[in-house]
Amino acid sequence: MTVKNIIWHLHNVTKDERAKQKQQRPCILWFTGLSGSGKSTISGAVEQKLFELGYHTYLLDGDNVRHGLNKDLAFSDGDRVENIRRVGELSKLMIDAGLLVMTAFISPFKADREMVRNLVQQHEFIEIYMDTPLKVCEQRDPKGLYKKARNGEIKNFTGISSDYESPELPEIVISTVELSIEECADKIINYLKENRIIN
Amino acid sequence: MTVKNIIWHLHNVTKDERAKQKQQRPCILWFTGLSGSGKSTISGAVEQKLFELGYHTYLLDGDNVRHGLNKDLAFSDGDRVENIRRVGELSKLMIDAGLLVMTAFISPFKADREMVRNLVQQHEFIEIYMDTPLKVCEQRDPKGLYKKARNGEIKNFTGISSDYESPELPEIVISTVELSIEECADKIINYLKENRIIN
Secondary structure, eight states, X not given: OOHHHHHSOOOXXXXXXXXXXXXXXXXXXXXXXXXXXXXXHHHHHHHHXXXXXXXXXXXXXXXHHTTTTTTTOOSSHHHHHHHHHHHXXXXXXXXXXXXXXXXXXXXXXXXXXXXXXXXXXXXXXXXXXXXXXHHHHHHHOTTSHHHHXXXXXXXXXXXXXXXXXXXXXXXXXXXXXXXXXXXXXXXXXXXXXXXXXXX | OOHHHHHSOXXXXXXXXXXXXXXXXXXXXXXXXXXXXXXXXXXXXXXXXXXXXXXXXXXXXXXXXXXXXXXXXXXXXXXXXXXXXXXXXXXXXXXXXXXXXEEEOOOOOHHHHHHHHHHSOGXXXXXXXXXXXXXXXXXXXXXXXXXXXXXXXXXXXXXXXXXXXXXSSOSEEEOTTTSOHHHHHHHHHHHHHHTTSOO
């Protein structure tokens, strides 16, 4: 704006610099699975452990996304696709900000998860399949949604009246039936260490 | 899930904890002003300085938002409102993640800026008015947009064929005509220090 300004070198802070500052390799930990499969519980446990280790995280779920950014969306097929698209784009921006992003959405369709995978670099998308049998999820039924779905009060409910397409080659498979919460979380933390996402 | 799990206390990481970890008080620095008023330049300079001081930032602008999260939006009145709404919600999530968020959008209408202000806590929204006269912006015309707007090639161009509503009580007013880039950035950094957003 003045000659003086030309001397001062304007340098945009880069994704790599933000990542180095936080001493981590930003990525999305994409939790997918049926309602009641443990997505919120295990992602919450992983976030707690990462935070205690000094890493910089953020967890996106229905609670903080559906009531804000995506409050204009309902549950039609088109709106569900748009919901996941926005979560993907949001995660991409948070990766750019240097964060380890966790997402906890049923995200039942392969095509939608692949869409998000393709938004970011190959090593930045870590699909975590919560491999909990429908029977177990329905027994847990933490929000009473399966009961409503069986009664016909909720339509297009994943696992009951709408498909869940299991991931074919997820980076991590978690069995909440066989492992405790802490063991599930540790399995994910170990994956992150082995892949040098954290130290 | 098993009795063992009940012992392990699951504690969600809070906004305050993420903020403390980063040793800053998260907020939005909302830059508003005409095209060519210096929003990108000054917000970029502020981000650079904050990063060098060790703070955790992210800058949202047309480049990273319009091509991704908001790529389904055009420039109709409704889409412009939705654009700003989503940037606001996105900023709110990034505040929750503990970041100092900067946004560089013309955001010409008071109602839209107030909408964002009301999304977050009172001290979290810092409106920065880039008070550069239209004449100067038009002389700079960094992207050749004013020329196109004068030729009628661009319709509804802020300052030419669409209103810009100046903020009445912005937290910070920046005059890029009177100050150098570095002085503008320092004025904002000093505000952040005085208001204990950074140390």
